[in-house]
Amino acid sequence: MEPIMCPFCGGTNLFQEDDYSLELDYEYWTIHHWECLDCAQSFDKIEILPAPNSFETINNNESTIH
Numbered sequence: 001m002e003p004i005m006c007p008f009c010g011g012t013n014l015f016q017e018d019d020y021s022l023e024l025d026y027e028y029w030t031i032h033h034w035e036c037l038d039c040a041q042s043f044d045k046i047e048i049l050p051a052p053n054s055f056e057t058i059n060n061n062e063s064t065i066h
């Protein structure tokens, strides 16, 4: 997942810091953090995936339906 451009100035001269992750009950969040080297603003993008437990639940439901 790549940033398109800085939301503040539209610059593409971005520095990406280390991602970090949060594991919640039903979701797994990956937070990507960038700093714009043109205007010095920083911004995040959060990617939310179902937690592994949710995947198992979905698979179980599908096999029950079939």
Ligand SMILES: [Zn+2]
Pocket (backbone or CB within 6 Å): 006, 007, 008, 009, 010, 011, 036, 037, 038, 039, 040, 041
């Ligand atoms: Zn910028």
